[in-house]
Amino acid sequence: MGRGSSVLTRENGPQPADFADVRATNLAVVLRHLRTHAPCSRADIAATTGLNKATVSSLVTDLIDRRLVREVGMTENRIGRPAVMLVLDGSPYAAVGLEINSDYLTAVALDLAGERLLSWRRAFSGTAGQPGQAIAALAALARRTVSKLSHDGRRVLGLTVAVPGLVDADGVVELAAGLGWQRVDVRKSLLAALGEPGYPLLVENDANLAVLAEQRLGAQNGTGDLVYLTGGASIGAGIISDFRLLRGARGFAGEFGHLPLDPAGPVCGCGRRGCLEAYAGVGAVIRRALPDVGIETALSPSEFGPHMDEIQRLAKADDAHVLDALTETGAHLGHGIAILANLINPACVVLGGYFTDLAPWLIPSAARELAARSAAADSGGTVIVTSALDSSAAAAGGATRVLDAIDSGALPTPR
Amino acid sequence: MGRGSSVLTRENGPQPADFADVRATNLAVVLRHLRTHAPCSRADIAATTGLNKATVSSLVTDLIDRRLVREVGMTENRIGRPAVMLVLDGSPYAAVGLEINSDYLTAVALDLAGERLLSWRRAFSGTAGQPGQAIAALAALARRTVSKLSHDGRRVLGLTVAVPGLVDADGVVELAAGLGWQRVDVRKSLLAALGEPGYPLLVENDANLAVLAEQRLGAQNGTGDLVYLTGGASIGAGIISDFRLLRGARGFAGEFGHLPLDPAGPVCGCGRRGCLEAYAGVGAVIRRALPDVGIETALSPSEFGPHMDEIQRLAKADDAHVLDALTETGAHLGHGIAILANLINPACVVLGGYFTDLAPWLIPSAARELAARSAAADSGGTVIVTSALDSSAAAAGGATRVLDAIDSGALPTPR
Numbered sequence: 001m002g003r004g005s006s007v008l009t010r011e012n013g014p015q016p017a018d019f020a021d022v023r024a025t026n027l028a029v030v031l032r033h034l035r036t037h038a039p040c041s042r043a044d045i046a047a048t049t050g051l052n053k054a055t056v057s058s059l060v061t062d063l064i065d066r067r068l069v070r071e072v073g074m075t076e077n078r079i080g081r082p083a084v085m086l087v088l089d090g091s092p093y094a095a096v097g098l099e100i101n102s103d104y105l106t107a108v109a110l111d112l113a114g115e116r117l118l119s120w121r122r123a124f125s126g127t128a129g130q131p132g133q134a135i136a137a138l139a140a141l142a143r144r145t146v147s148k149l150s151h152d153g154r155r156v157l158g159l160t161v162a163v164p165g166l167v168d169a170d171g172v173v174e175l176a177a178g179l180g181w182q183r184v185d186v187r188k189s190l191l192a193a194l195g196e197p198g199y200p201l202l203v204e205n206d207a208n209l210a211v212l213a214e215q216r217l218g219a220q221n222g223t224g225d226l227v228y229l230t231g232g233a234s235i236g237a238g239i240i241s242d243f244r245l246l247r248g249a250r251g252f253a254g255e256f257g258h259l260p261l262d263p264a265g266p267v268c269g270c271g272r273r274g275c276l277e278a279y280a281g282v283g284a285v286i287r288r289a290l291p292d293v294g295i296e297t298a299l300s301p302s303e304f305g306p307h308m309d310e311i312q313r314l315a316k317a318d319d320a321h322v323l324d325a326l327t328e329t330g331a332h333l334g335h336g337i338a339i340l341a342n343l344i345n346p347a348c349v350v351l352g353g354y355f356t357d358l359a360p361w362l363i364p365s366a367a368r369e370l371a372a373r374s375a376a377a378d379s380g381g382t383v384i385v386t387s388a389l390d391s392s393a394a395a396a397g398g399a400t401r402v403l404d405a406i407d408s409g410a411l412p413t414p415r
Numbered sequence: 416m417g418r419g420s421s422v423l424t425r426e427n428g429p430q431p432a433d434f435a436d437v438r439a440t441n442l443a444v445v446l447r448h449l450r451t452h453a454p455c456s457r458a459d460i461a462a463t464t465g466l467n468k469a470t471v472s473s474l475v476t477d478l479i480d481r482r483l484v485r486e487v488g489m490t491e492n493r494i495g496r497p498a499v500m501l502v503l504d505g506s507p508y509a510a511v512g513l514e515i516n517s518d519y520l521t522a523v524a525l526d527l528a529g530e531r532l533l534s535w536r537r538a539f540s541g542t543a544g545q546p547g548q549a550i551a552a553l554a555a556l557a558r559r560t561v562s563k564l565s566h567d568g569r570r571v572l573g574l575t576v577a578v579p580g581l582v583d584a585d586g587v588v589e590l591a592a593g594l595g596w597q598r599v600d601v602r603k604s605l606l607a608a609l610g611e612p613g614y615p616l617l618v619e620n621d622a623n624l625a626v627l628a629e630q631r632l633g634a635q636n637g638t639g640d641l642v643y644l645t646g647g648a649s650i651g652a653g654i655i656s657d658f659r660l661l662r663g664a665r666g667f668a669g670e671f672g673h674l675p676l677d678p679a680g681p682v683c684g685c686g687r688r689g690c691l692e693a694y695a696g697v698g699a700v701i702r703r704a705l706p707d708v709g710i711e712t713a714l715s716p717s718e719f720g721p722h723m724d725e726i727q728r729l730a731k732a733d734d735a736h737v738l739d740a741l742t743e744t745g746a747h748l749g750h751g752i753a754i755l756a757n758l759i760n761p762a763c764v765v766l767g768g769y770f771t772d773l774a775p776w777l778i779p780s781a782a783r784e785l786a787a788r789s790a791a792a793d794s795g796g797t798v799i800v801t802s803a804l805d806s807s808a809a810a811a812g813g814a815t816r817v818l819d820a821i822d823s824g825a826l827p828t829p830r
């Protein structure tokens with residue numbers, strides 16, 4: 001993900017290559033080929049990648065030594081000699097993602113093939129604005145996760161923490177309104193709390209990680225231009241453009257919740273008027289759909305879940321007021337999505353978080369609004385879909401981020 | 416610019432490399448090093464790129480054979496032996512960009528070092544909505560340009576046409592409201608009109624090309640995250656994110672002029688209400704600053720220039736009404752820029768087109784509005800600046816697009 005540090009990167013063009021680079025590149029190519037196509041033979045890999053057979057054999061031996069690949073026996077399901085088939089191994093490894101949000105902590109661990117090893121969630125009250133306490137809770141969860149994985153004989157290749165807020169390139173959280181944080185160096189504090197663990201530790205915006213998970217593990221596997229919208233206490237956008245995460249110059253891209261929809265609109269938590277969040281955030285949805293609930297009072301995030309469940313129940317029962325409320329909410333969401341679509345033209349916008357469960361009632365009006373407001377015909381090809389991942393998308397994305405680093409050539413060394 | 420076509424590109428990760436690829440990559444690396452650092456010696460190149468000296472010598476010989484590089488004599492301005500210095504040659508080559516707009520046609524040719532070989536502009540009335548006539552005019556300009564360059568002994572390496580509208584990946588203009596075009600296959604028609612010329616011909620959105628020019632030739636040289644705003648009959652955004660042009664799934668990204676600022680705002684040419692263009696487009700600026708001019712009548716693009724000159728003259732004379740009008744225009748522009756900045760967090764937004772001349776009076780209020788509406792402190796680092804290029808930015812960008820292809824390794828073959 002990092003930008004090249006060479007003096008030659010001005011246009012992100014070709015970088016100097018030498019034979020060591022070629023080997024590292026090709027190791028990663030074979031690994032990624034196996035991720036997509038396993039089981040397959042050495043000859044299959046050679047045929048598809050264009051690498052010669054001797055090179056493939058040598059690369060596969062290296063990957064077997066690193067315990068990233070293993071042989072699974074012979075196949076005869078082809079013309080010619082039976083061939084030894086290869087699959088991803090990775091049994092000694094795990095990639096970990098944690099998510100902190102205003103009402104919960106989540107941990108997800110994946111193996112190298114993206115299969116889930118564990119998925120934990122615990123209630124957490126992060127709204128007190130005490131970063132120290134939150135760091136301690138994150139560190140405890142990280143230790144427990146790593147300990148469980150170690151007990152199962154797995155080595156942790158990296159850990160990424162998802163935070164709902166603006167995160168700069170060094171892992172400093174500039175602002176996380178839902179957590180009451182400003183300028184918290186999460187990465188440094190967590191490294192200290194964990195006593196400098198041996199694995200790489202990163203901190204990243206939750207929407208950025210969720211969109212990585214959606215691309216690798218979700219239904220949008222293979223889409224190069226997509227957006228994930230977190231539907232939580234705040235609404236963030238994770239943007240992948242042309243197969244790469246769009247972070248922006250300081251890492252602050254994807255601030256979607258405060259898109260201004262109407263200068264005469266309702267007051268938002270940020271103090272401005274008419275932000276998208278004030279129309280389509282969780283609080284606004286609850287106030288609109290369940291007017292008897294806390295219309296005058298601020299809701300705490302721990303109260304969101306039961307209310308959203310109630311809204312879903314009423315929608316399924318065709319409650320006319322709730323259906324109208326969701327249609328209206330979807331239209332506001334579609335208004336915001338149209339702005340995003342006109343500016344960056346994604347193939348797909350994935351509704352996540354609390355939106356996931358309500359998506360069947362939100363998407364029709366959102367899609368209508370998107371079509372009406374798109375400069376290009378046919379909404380410029382942008383479709384709105386529901387996340388296929390559960391609410392652990394951001395934590396799964398944290399683990400995905402670790403796998404992405406490995407797929408980019410940062411292979412674990414043999415031990 | 417194209418996406419990799421390999422089956423392995425799912426995550427845009429490493430591609431298979433073989434020794435031929437290594438050589439092509441390294442040729443491009445040396446060429447790009449020379450573009451930035453020339454004059455320099457073979458030893459300098461080896462030291463900076465990490466390539467070994469024998470490899471550099473062989474690569475340089477190849478580049479000299481292709482007449483992309485030449486030797487310029489010895490230097491003794493260093494410790495040790497005098498070294499032969501190298502510079503970009505490219506004297507037998509030219510890259511061409513054309514721009515079509517509602518009131519003019521432009522041609523720019525650059526040599527390989529980005530120096531301007533010619534810059535032509537002619538009045539043109541493209542508003543008649545007759546694409547055939549416009550294609551004929553473009554073809555005539557292309558022929559005249561290529562003929563002039565051939566006469567000077569240069570071979571055209573490629574030609575790119577800039578169009579103010581939505582352009583898909585195949586060079587089909589989906590929509591160009593200012594020209595009255597819908598679904599015009601400009602690339603195919605122009606190839607036919609030119610009798611299948613021997614050079615690559617591309618069609619691209621004008622803002623996309625202008626931002627390439629700004630990054631390579633303008634003051635933003637080296638910035639990886641920037642946006643260029645065309646200020647013409649329409650307002651488009653060209654977006655470079657992490658050193659790459661952001662096109663979107665169908666190539667329709669950067670539709671900036673129709674950002675909805677206020678649902679109760681003035682009616683826009685697109686039929687919607689409150690679009691940015693209805694507040695800050697050229698027509699709106701003229702109506703606001705020169706209320707006696709055509710406030711009730713639609714202006715034709717050919718009338719814009721003199722009115723904009725008059726506004727600039729009055730602003731320089733501190734005319735209070737015009738200064739207020741420009742302050743208000745800048746605030747609307749800043750409102751739109753804030754939306755862009757919150758979503759994609761560029762380091763820099765460059766005002767181009769007609770905005771360039773008025774920028775001193777637009778930028779202060781635009782920057783205030785950007786700061787007030789940014790989620791991140793300090794506007795997320797985004798600054799608003801004036802284009803250092805003249806109004807031929809998009810055509811220069813067309814030629815830049817050709818140079819980018821060469822820098823990415825599509826080197827001309829020796830003849």
